[in-house]
Amino acid sequence: MAQPGGTGPIGPYPPPVGDHPAAQEDYDRLRRRVLWTMPYGLYVVGSRAGERRNGMTLNWATQLSFDPKLVGIAVEREAFTHQLVDESGVFVLNVISREDRAIVRKFTKPVDVDLAARTLNGIPYHDGLTGAPVLDQAVAFLDCEVRQAVETGGHTLFVGEVVDCGFQQDEETPVLRMEDTRMSYGG
């Protein structure tokens, strides 16, 4: 797509790497390390379609526009969350307290939902305005309706408009970031 000076597309490998397999491997490793330097927050995405609900650990989230207030999340196409968001067109971005870092491990595969107890893997939730689950212990939440779904490859970027939001803990509560854990994703 890019045509610097009109010379044609570049990539995925820059010219010095060319098509040498060993050079490509070195470059792949370098590119991963550079991508890992990008700072991220760490969230739990709440999703729902009908009576199916899920929570999923996700760091690829960002605000995308001032007006309207758009927030994007990039979700693996194979994830259960993908199926639910695709079907219902809603999601909740739960902002987690740094003290609750242990809970992100509970949301790396489809969760056990207890509808009577209103828990996801034992973690209490309630339904947001869109119906998607808000974790009771989230510091803050952004409840979103999907306005666009962009296929990016292995992921879909769901672009949601914030239709409801709130704090559930003190606004000054330190929130979870990738660097607070030993986990990584991407690269």
Ligand SMILES: Cc1cc2nc3c(=O)[nH]c(=O)nc-3n(C[C@H](O)[C@H](O)[C@H](O)COP(=O)(O)O)c2cc1C
């Ligand atoms: C630290 C961490 C960050 C993650 N970030 C993302 C992400 O940004 N997008 C994504 O699709 N999956 C991400 N995942 C992977 C999902 O949490 C994982 O694939 C999960 O199984 C998908 O959940 P589901 O099938 O229950 O929806 C991350 C996992 C970890 C451990």
